[in-house]
Amino acid sequence: MLNVTKAVFPVAGLGTRFLPATKASPKEMLPIVDKPLIQYAVEEAIAAGITEMIFVTGRSKRAIEDHFDKSYEIEAELEARGKEKLLSLVRSIKPSHVDCFYVRQAEALGLGHAVLCAEKLVGDSPFAVVLADDLLDGRPPVLRQMIDVFDHYHTSVLGVEEIAPDESKSYGVIDGKQWEEDIFKLSGIVEKPAPADAPSRFGVVGRYVLKPRIFKHLRALRPGSGGELQLTDAIQSLLADEQVLAYRYSGTRFDCGSKLGYLKATVEFALRHPEVSSDFSEYLASRMPELQI
Incomplete structure (x- = not known):
């Protein structure tokens, strides 16, 4: 059995659509209540059985390495002061059974190029790609759902959701036919088509479980606009060699690359946070009369 134990986190690109990355604050370090986006992504991977986290970084992403580095001084001080709760929180950032690896992407040349940068670390293993x-937000975690599909069918799996027709220009849109409930057998995939040209109403989100043959197709790609290599194009090419499935996951997606998605995520996660949920809920309730239209 091919176990999925590696995940690639492409974090070398530019900032969100509303906040550029800087050395001090790369986009993946934006906090949702009290944890950065990258921490949520890694926790999802850990819950899916991933033990090797491969970060494809750039010059502005040193903060991510620092975040997952072991804090010897802080841990020693917390332990000496008997702050067991805080000590447990610090150690939970990267559990001891999880390893982190880093590879530099010298230029932001597309998602496909970022994944290709991780080839030597991935090797001949199946792996996940996670866009933070x-x-x-899924129960069980979405990546766990997708790896279960991979384990059953032993084929690459793309996470998809149903999108409005006018949103097609923001997604890779799949073509294919439904195979089972929530599972589609791909015959093609189109990157950001116009609504009239979209082959379906299912767009790919930032979760992939891929077999290592994808690297062969990434290496064979010709650069497109801006010299970029698109993962979508490599998946389209991969279809000539093997079956690829799309899985309509169970859960809620927050597009934290947009202002509205980021704000929605902050509100939703604050309402369930044990320390602030009650006070925050009261605050929102106090604002409701002013928000009535």
Whole structure:
């Protein structure tokens, strides 16, 4: 059995659509209540059985390495002061059974190029690709759902959701036929088509479980606009060699690359946070009369 134990986190691109990345604050370090986006993504991967986190970073992403580095001094001080709760929180950032690896993408040349940068670390293993901008809230975690599909069919799996027709220009849109409930067999995939040209109403979100053959197709790609290599194009090419499935996941997606998606995620996660949920709920309730239209 091919176990999925590796995940690639492409974090070398530019900032969100509303806040550019800087050395001090790369987009993946934007907090949702009290944890950065990248922490939510890694926790989802850990819950799915992933033990090797591969970060494809750039010059502005040192903060991510620092975040997952072991804080010897802080842990020693908390332990000496008997702050067990805080000590447990610090150690939970990267559990001891999880390893983090980093590879630099010298230029932001597309998602496909970022994934290709991780080839030597991935090797001949199946692996996940996780885009931290897409905060997915599912029970069980969405990546766990997708790996279960991979384990059953032993084929690459793309996470998809139903989108409005006018949103097609923001997604890779799948073509294919339904195979089982929530599972589609791909015959094609189109990157950001116009609504009239979209082959379906299912768009790919930031979760993939891929077999290593994808690297062969990434290496064979010709750069497109801006010299970029698109993962979508490599998946389209992969279809000539093997079956690829799309899975309509169970859960809610927050597009934290947009202002509205980021704000929605902050509100939703604050309302369930044990320390602030009650006070925050009261605050929102006090604002409701002013918000009535």
